[in-house]
Amino acid sequence: MLDVQNTAxxxxxxxxxxxxxxxLVPEIALDFDLSPGETRVRAELSVERNGDSSGPLRLDGDALVPAAVRVDGADAEWRMEDGALLIDLPGDSHRVETxxxxxxxxxxxxxGLYASGGNLCTQCEAQGFRRITFFPDRPDVLTRYRVRMAADKARYPVLLSNGDPVGSGELENGRHWAEWHDPYPKPSYLFALVxxxxxxxxxTFTTQSGREVTLAIWVRERDLPKTDHALESLKRAMAWDEQVYGREYDLDVFNIVAVDDFNFGAMENKGLNIFNSRYILADPDTATDHDYDAIAAVVAHEYFHNWSGNRITCRDWFQLSLKEGFTVYRDQKFSADQGSAAVKRIEDVRTLRAAQFPEDAGPLAHPVRPDSYIEISNFYTATIYNKGAELIGMMATILGPEKFRAATDLYFTRFDGTxxxxxxxxxxxxEAGGIDLTQFRLWYSQAGTPRVTASVTHEAGSGRAALNLRQGVPPTPGQPDKAPMLLPLKVKLFGAESGREIAPxxxxxLSDSEAEIAFEGVGERPVASIxxxxxxxVIVETDRSAADLGFLSGHDDDPFARYEAMQQLMLDTLVESVARGRGDHAPVIDAVRHTLHDPDLDKAFIAEAVLLPSDSFxxxxxxxxxxEAIxxxxxxxxxxxGRELEADWREAYEAARANRxxxxxAAKGARRLKNVALGYINxxxxxxxxSLAFVQFESADNMTDRQGALATLASGTSEKRVAALDIFYNRYSDNALVLDKWFTTQALSSRDDTPQxxxxxxxxxxxxxxxxxRARSLIGAFSMNQRAFHHDSGSGYRFVADQIIALDKLNPQTAAKLLPPLGRxxxxxxxxxxxxxxxxxxxVATPGLSKDVFEQASKSLD
Structure with a gap:
């Protein structure tokens, strides 16, 4: 029987x-008869009543129509409600087949299950499994999966799923089958099939206990040479997780598959990670250093999820940061250990400020643990991921390394399999740290970025100094009044005259709205490193002068604080220039000159420190x-x-010109500084x-230098600009990932005609x-180009809105991700x-709008 009800x-x-x-569903057996036009999915669920609960068995579905429903081998009575299949069951355990x-x-x-590049693959997080078969599609239903697939062998010679392979064989008419079994209970969002x-x-990788694990990265055969970096990154991540967290991999195989069409970066499905190909494929000619770094980070992130996300999953989607914030923190620390920890921290904070701080300050602000949602995919945000990682980092700072490790060990042991x-x-x-984090919990429930005001007083005669701190959290939607947060702030004092440390x-x-930190024996005017x-x-506002910031940018012994002082000096100068039409550039020029010639700094750090804050920041x-004024x-x-330091920029450029x-x-740092120097020369x-840029473009033996030169030319008026863009397109027109760079480079151009x-x-x-x-490479990049997107004609807004409306009919998730810039x-x-x-x-007025886009757009209007 069929009784369809629609929600208005x-x-x-x-x-x-x-x-x-x-x-609950302790076991499920899935049988797939695979074909791109018509795939038949048979599911056999062993269901058990959860305690003394009442009510029917509810199996979620999205655009599914039951072809058959049986309970304990007999045809069953059933009904539909909002796409879900409901069955009244009399007993406490049954076998349900659909x-x-x-x-x-x-x-x-x-x-759900879709086609990409001639292959079939799945994406089930957050609620895609209900597009494959009827099931209680929620993260707190943990199930052991057995999966059998049958398909045309010539078309689909490889058949993969979660867990370990348990059988395969030949069928009639050129078909074959394979069966996989995952012994670890998992929620449906972690199901995967390729x-x-x-x-x-x-x-292969040998674990700390001596088990040998077979590793494989699956791609189109022509892309195999571009997978070595990802495979090596996987092995490093496995070893790192054993060393740092004591976490060992638990299956006999670990598979990764790269696909071209993917809404996210990658997916941590148990034993079968599915990746956007941009986070797997790399060689020097087609991938930048940033691409290489991102591949290593994302491969590590998805692998680390095996414990922080798979073995322990989240009870409901409001707890999403439980797995994502923790795992981002883990992948950040992994990446920091692979190169410059200081540069990695700078990159992480830049990302936080570019994506999460504006989110916290806008109509879509939400806590790290949200209170409500219409479409859960809209909460895969910088707040959940990046701010969530910062919360883990703060707890690690408060506890210290040994207690933090003890706490994570306790967490992994206590909640394994739950x-x-x-x-x-x-x-x-x-429990492990022996502390009370009651106030710290506000970080999970209060949205908004705390603002800290800091000032230093000094009594020269008495040697007393005080650091005065005040904090506040601005109102956000639904949260007009905020309580003080617990803020772990590392501080240090330097002497303004001597430059030496005067307070370690x-x-x-900081737990109150205001606090005073006293120092004794301070014989000279102190400068605070905060x-x-x-x-x-947090956002820190201080009364430090340009001279103080210039001093810290050259002498602070904390790399991030040194970078931060330079950025604040630049920021203050730019804000003053916007307000008054002209600022004093001399302190910035002196600070940059000093940084360029500091022999103790590595080139990667110098390149980050001398970059100006972005227009949007x-x-x-x-x-x-x-x-326009910015x-x-x-x-x-x-x-x-560029003009005052031209000789310095050319010296830096020439020092790295021969870098192959x-x-x-070291090599990445040299390339980074070379391209920053090229930008300033231009x-x-x-x-x-x-001409200098075009020679670099033509002679480069790597994509970092080629794209760096192209970006410089793309914002200019030289005739070499058109030539370079044409050469780049013709060289890479058959490589989708590199062609994305061609679109993005033009979308980010600072030229007057960029909107057109x-x-x-x-x-x-x-x-x-x-x-x-491709949508992100052009539409997403353009909306991040502050000047072009916000052209006073409104053409940029109209263009992006048109694209969102069109894309919503194809892919609501991706469309919704493009909307936040309009919400500001x-x-x-x-x-x-x-x-x-x-x-x-x-x-919002568009007929048939998805709930993904409706939620983002309507909240942006509130």
Whole structure:
């Protein structure tokens, strides 16, 4: 029987309404008859009533129609409600069988089972499994899976799923089968299946207990040479997790498959990670140093999930940061151990400030543990991932290394094989650390970025000094009033005259709205180094002068604090320039000159330190963002830095000109500084700058140098600009990942005609909204180009809104991820703000809008 009911308005799911599942599914057997046009899925579920719960068995479904439903071998009575299959069951345990037919090749949402590049693959997080078969699709239902697949052998010679292989064989009519068994209970979002014509780069890894694990990265055969870096990164990650966390891999095989069409970066499915190909494929000619680093980080991240996400999963989706924040923290520390820890910390904080701080300050602000959602995929955000990682880092700082390791050991032991909560994790920190984190829990429930005001007083005669601190958290949607947070701030004092340490580093736990930290025996005016290492994810405002910041940028012994002082000096100068039309550039020029010639600094750090803050970060410091004024101020400072230090930039450039490709910290640092120097030479207006860039573009033996030169040329007016873009396109037109770089480089150009150029690129024969990477490479990149996107004509807003509406019909998840820049309309002048708001209203009014985009757009209008 069939009784379909439709919900008129999107349903809001609230954390406070959590109820344990009425039925559990200890075992499931899945049988797939695979074909791109018609795949038949048979499921056999062993179900058990959960305690004394009542109510029917509810099996979630999305666009599924039952072909058969049986209970204990007999046809069953059933009904449909909001896409779910409901069955009234009399006893406490039953065997339920269902059968559905799905069409992977028509699945443009890329959730569930879909086709990509001639292969079939799955993506089930967060709620994609319900697009494959009927099941209680929630993370707190943990099940052991047995999966059998049958398919045409010529078309799909490789058949993979979770766990370990247990059998395979031949069938009639050129078909074959394979069976996999995962012995570890897992939620449905971790299910994975891949069928395709793939080749494997194989290796083995011997665990600390002596078990040999077979590793394989599966790609198209032509891409095999580009998988060595990913495979080596996997082995390093496995060894690191054993050494640092004591976590050993638990299956006999570990497979990774790379696909071209993927909504995310990668997915940690148990034993079968599915990756966006951009995070697997690399060689010097097609991947930048940033790509290499990102591949290592993402491979490590997904592997680390085996324990922080798979063996221990999250009870409900409100606990998403339990697995993602913790695992981001783990992959950040892994990456820091592979190269420069200081540069890695700078990169992580830059990402946090570029993505999460604006999120915290906008209409989509939400706590690390949200209270409600309409569409859970909208909460795969920088707040959940990056701010969530900072929370783990703060607890690690408060506990110290030994107690933090003891706390994570306790967590892994106590909750192995369960679906846990953020509270469970914090409780382990308390127990092993012997501390009370009651106030710290506010970080999970309060949205917003805390602001800390710091000032130093000094009594020269008495030798007394005091660091005065005040904190506050601004209002966010639904949370107008905030309690003081627990802020772990590392601080140190230097002498303004001597430059020596006058008060050693200490950890200040700021728990009140105001506090005073006293120092004795301070014989000279102190300069405070605050939030060293970015020990807390806060905004710090101080009364330090340009001279003090210049001093710290050259003498602070904490690398991040040194970088931070330089950035603050640059930021203050730019904000003043926007307000007054011109700022004093001399202190910045002197500080950059000193940094360039400091023999104790590595080139990677120098390159990061001398870069100006981005246009958008400057705008974040202003009550009303003025894109044109910020652009002019930043270009003026870049020009003066280029002209005044031209000889220094050329010296740095020439020192690295002969650097041939090698993936090592030193070689990466040399390339990074060379390309930064090239940018400043170009900014100086030097007549040979375009020629210098074009020679680098033509002679480069690696993508980092080639794209660095192309980016310099793409923002200029030289005739070599067009030539370079044409050469790049013709050379890489058959490589989708590199062609994404071609689109992105033009979308980020600072030229006056960038809005028009991007609209033209959206009509290019190689542009398609159907591929998430391509959509992000053009539309996503353009919306991050502050000046171009916010052109006062409103053309950028209209263009992006058009693309979101079109993409929503194909892939709502990717469309929703492109919307947040429009939601910042309150931060801009009335003309721009009204135009952005108008586009949001047009999106909301679009018939048939997905709940993904509706939630983002409607919240942005509130």
């Amino acid at each position: 308005q999107p349903t809001v799911t609230r954390r406070e309404d959590y109820v344990a599942p009425a039925w 059968e559905v037919v799905i069409a992977p090749e028509r699945n443009t949402q890329l959730m 069928a395709g014509d793939l080749a494997a780069n194989r290796a 679906a846990a909560t953020c509270e469970d994790f914090v409780a382990c920190m308390e 580093e200490q950890l200040v736990l 939030n060293r290492g970015f020990s807390a994810p 400057v705008g974040d410091q202003m009550p009303v963002v003025d894109p 652009f002019r101020a930043r270009e003026a400072l870049r020009r003066d830095l 490709f090698e993936y090592s910290p 900014a100086s207006g030097a007549p040979d700058a375009a 150029a991007v609209e033209a690129l959206a009509k290019h024969k190689d542009f398609s909204l159907a591929n998430p990477n 309309w309150r931060r801009f002048d009335e003309n721009r703000g009204e135009r952005m708001r108008s586009e949001l209203e047009r999106i």
